[in-house]
Amino acid sequence: MSVIEVRNLFKVFGNDPKRVFPLIEKGAKKDEILKKTGCAIGINNASFSIEKKEIFVLMGLSGSGKSTVIRCLNRLIRPTRGEILIDGQDIMKMNKEELLQVRRNTLSMVFQHFGLLPHRSIIKNVEYGLEVAGIPAEERRKKAQEALELVGLKGYENSMPNELSGGMQQRVGLARALANDPEVLLMDEAFSALDPLIRTQMQDELQELQARMHKTIVFITHDLDEALKLGDRIAIMKDGEIAQIGTPEEILTNPADDYVKRFVMNVDRSKVITASALMRKVDVITVPKDGPHVAVRLMEKKGLSSVFAVDGERRLAGMVTIDDAVKLERGKKKDLTPALTTDIYVTGPDTPIADLLGTAMTANYAIAIQDENGRLMGQLDRATILAEMYDDEEEAMTPLDEILENNEEAEMEREA
């Protein structure tokens, strides 16, 4: 079930939002509407749902409306129109008291610049949410302590926020958000203000925490690499609209429009595209059932020089080349097993192809891909990997002919 469901969300900034809707229906663009009505469109008809326990990344450049969307989820900003269901309850229809309860119990937020209270010690900052909810002092101290230990800040309870580095301050922000054990974490550019090394470290730690705690996380970022690393699913926003929602691979391999395409152009694809995306189906022979004859027939028919052999449960047993198979066939042998070579590399479906490249360059045969039960899923050869990695590099090169031709033309023009 979806934890958060957003339907047809609009946010219009300005004095007279009502005038804007007829224009939107006519398909007017953001700039045009601003000129005509003086109203800026923050969110334009956004709909998405966030599943339990997933990391949902909202990505876009500044001004794309991603921060506005996350602020609508806990109603720091009141949407102009639309529905936001949290656990099936529409927060647009909640009264003040209900809204306070949702903020105290269900949603917690982590801020870009940490948003710590400078006059409170670390532990008092972490306690804040519990304190305003009226939890007794002893109990909230205990929970805050646990949250601090979770983010690795034990021993800093009585420090003040300004005594801590940026990375540590954001851990405090994270601990504060975890202290009241919310269902959903809203993270607004949570790592964007940190320097790159600390940022990577925090990303890793968030993934570790998530593996243990299984929260639903809404993560906002303008950094595509961060989005691809953390996101189970990514929504790309542009001008207040959602341009595409999909898994990192879907976004990279199948961008919905030119905007998304340009966005993902500079990504290091080899780190994101996994073996399963590129693997090809394999033809196999089953040992000991199939003998050399079957193997030779199969390879001849498909034009292969080698074929994988699996057992009855499709577990990889080895590989046989056409030369070996033909030799056995001539010798009238029934059993293929002696000819099987095990000189092959095996990997899982989620391995990024960057990690496979080195092996692929030196290996004699294609890399086998098997699932967690050891069953063969497919194969991947180096030509496929190379083709994928250098897909976009073509424009960087010009044929020499073309250059010479251009030079000649330029010279002729000068003479003329």
Add this chain to the structure above:
Amino acid sequence: MSIPKIPVGQLFEKIINWLTDNAEVFFDAISNSVTAILTGLEFVLLLPHPVLMIAIMAALAWWLASRNIAIFSAIGLFLIYNMGYWTQTMETLALVLAAVLISLALGIPMGIWAAKKDMAERIIRPVLDVMQTLPAFVYLIPAVLFFKLGPVPGVIATMIFSLPPVVRLTCLGIRQVPEEIREAAISFGSNPRQLLLKAELPVALPSIMAGVNQTIMLALSMVVISGMIGAGGLGNEVLKGITQLKIDLGFEAGISIVILAIYLDRVTQHLGQK
């Protein structure tokens, strides 16, 4: 043809006359409350022996400011005692404290209100501008009319004169609370009261305290002027020095005022950081 004079002066005269005739009960109530605060403060300040009081004030300076300021305070206050102006100085201090207490009681809520509501700020701001540009003496006229002569009109005039800084700086301080801190407080489920008391006011405290400091300094300067309407204290001595051409008296009282001013300024300057 000449344009007839617009009767600004007469108009104010009429309003004030009407008020003195019809709102006597109201002004009497204010007068009685101020008198009560003032006598209470004077009693407390003059209760210990001057030397003990000097020690207390120096200790306070040590705690709130620094050791050097404490030493200066002890020497300065002892000089005042030695010159024979202790009672007057304490009277002046009582006047200042009474005026400042009332100023803060009115000014901080006004500042909060102005910070929260743009409309309120739009009304309050020009009023404060007028209050700050009006010559200090002008405050004395209605104060005397409503409260006659003596320390009470002195406190009232001082209170009004010293109100603007604390209102302005409270408003500014709260408006300058970083948006993210405000959002954080709200997103963790603070109600408006918790937002104000647990996040906004503490974060705005240094600015508010700067306002308090300014208000105290303005109050001190006004208290001296209100010696003209019989408020008593050091202002009275300075006035005597001027009217009777007693240079020694004027100087001694003047030095006492300066010492008191420096003491109050240094001690309250760092309140926000504490």
